[in-house]
Amino acid sequence: GDSVTQMEGPVTLSEEAFLTINCTYTATGYPSLFWYVQYPGEGLQLLLKATKADDKGSNKGFEATYRKETTSFHLEKGSVQVSDSAVYFCALTGVGGGFKTIFGAGTRLFVKA
């Protein structure tokens, strides 16, 4: 079945370090891909999205490129801040013309000052 696999956390980085959180997916058809972020004590917020192969989503310094050949959508940021500490969820939707969104397990990021 369709699924999303993220790298396990927690990921601990120092401020200004480079961030990569890996995400790969399995799906039939051509899904849209998303990264959501959940700050402590809050709900999920859409961080960025990409709807077709080679699209790059970007927001708040974060980027992810839809790679169909490797079925990946890795999240990157060049210089993280303490305020980026949160849980990041990779997700896909639109599989097979359906409407369900499938979420990865989430990756917790801690950024130290």
Add this chain to the structure above:
Amino acid sequence: SAVISQKPSRDICQRGTSLTIQCQVDSQVTMMFWYRQQPGQSLTLIATANQGSEATYESGFVIDKFPISRPNLTFSTLTVSNMSPEDSSIYLCSLRQEGIDTQYFGPGTRLTVL
């Protein structure tokens, strides 16, 4: 995007009682969903709340335990019935506009069952 609010934001409840969570949206939406997020876990879809008809439940969730109402296109409720400590989770309302592939989430209701 639509603004989603949930009430209550958190609650502490006794075993065996029930809690109803409200989700209000500031615009009409076609699809509304209810998710559960257990501590340290990802999101699990409970059901799709259909306006004017019964909700569609995912495997492992039943109407008797999680009755859902959707009286109009801007409002839905989820009731967690006969609660046990295993029901302690964050419950999230979500919506998706027709023709748009992005889901948006409410702030969540943090439920603790003692």
